[in-house]
Amino acid sequence: MRAFSYVRPQTAAAAIEAFAAAGAGARYIAGGTTLYDLMKLDIEQPKHLIDVTAVQGMDAIEIRGDQLRFGALVPMSAIAADPGVLREYPVLAESLARAASQQLRNMATVGGNLLQRTRCLYFRNGAGGTSAGNTYPCNKRDPGSGCAAIGGADRGQAVLGQSASCTAVSPGDWPVALVALDAHVEVLGQSGARSIAVADLYRLPGKTPHREFELKQGEMITAIVVPKTPAGACSTYYKICDRESYAFALASAAVALEMDGGVVKQARIALGGVATVPWRATAAEASLAGRTLTPELALAAGHVAFADAKPGRDNGYKIELGARTVADALMIAAGRNAA
Structure with a gap:
């Protein structure tokens, strides 16, 4: 059991401040369906958890004007069952309805879902890395250690976008639907708010597969915005x-x-x-x-x-x-x- 501190701020600004004050080892948490899993595997070892579930204004579904806007704290199941989304954007509803189990969809948030890490067998079953004597090298988990999937058991690995350092598949369903519709995310950090296209949120592995997302230290996703389209x-x-x-x-x-x-x-x-x-x-x-x-x-x-x-x-x-x-x-x- 690894000790960690825990805070539950009431505003987005307070969450950003709490992350900055916590320093190295801080992580945001909402539904926890990914982070807790990785903590149990000893892949993630946070020293400070900032629970954002009490932050106001991040749990609404809005379909108006020329866009759809989903707060980052909306549960996956809520969008999957929303009548307006089902009628006007079935690709979005179906991508969530076909992900995970109903129990997980009730807990998992659409913001956190965007930041899932790979299900690669070598990444998830080699906790500790080669520095801890593990026999399965993984550049995502232990940069510079190698990639056991290359030449190994690769039935589930990628056939597009690989590099000599990593072949791990991006695991999400929801991000795929958002990329098809040119969606973007709103993020907030110490430098203020900005917008990132969902397609640009993800980094190709290249030589640095451990750097998976285009988020700055301490930034969190606050909303997902989808342009309306016929x-x-x-x-x-x-x-x-x-x-x-x-x-x-x-x-x-x-x-x-x-x-x-x-x-x-x-x-x-x-x-x-x-x-x-x-x-x-x-x-x-x-x-x-x-x-x-x-x-x-x-x-x-x-x-x-x-x-x-x-x-x-x-x-x-x-x-x-x-x-x-x-x-x-x-x-x-x-x-x-x-x-």
Whole structure:
């Protein structure tokens, strides 16, 4: 058992101040469904926890004007069941409804969900790192130690966005849907407030896979903002996993379409379960523009999305699985055009 201090500030400004005062080893916590897990595995070892669940004004769902705004403390289950989101943006509701278990969705917040860490077996089962005598090196957990997944058991690893230092998959469903819709997050820190595109929140592993997010020390996410788009209602989040519930994606696709009859005016496609970050498939989107959508074209677009994929030892199946996941998602979304 590792000792830590705990505070529960009432305002966002007080939370920022508490983090700054705590110094090294401070962590924000809300639902705790990720952080507590990592603490039990001894991957995270916080010395100070700043509980933000009492902060006012961060738990609202607003659909108005030209945007949707979700406070960072809104539970995942609340957005998944919101009638307006279900009707106008099924891709958002489905990405949350198909994540984790109902119990976890009731606890987990949509802000914290964006900051999940990978489910890579070597990252999670090698706590302590090579400096503690562990036999599974992991550059995310112990920078510079190596990556046991490269050449190792890589069935669940990424086929897009890898580097020579890391092949770990970005685990979330919700971030994939947000990337497809060009969402951004509002963050607050000691330097004030700023906005970051969700697509830019995640860092490719490169040579520094332990640096996963584009947040400054002490910054916290306060809200998620999604621009309204006509493609919202003609959308879906389609996920393939080893079992129907409480499982992470082997491949997933968030798709939103703006259609003119059967012709695609604009497509938005993002991929999950196959890349080191939530992956926007811009080439696949371009391949559909101005064309009549058919199952054959949808599958061709899926293959375009994986044209640059690089399989490892055991995860090559993800390329064809991912392409077919994109194709199925496109046809599901297109079917909602006439609904």
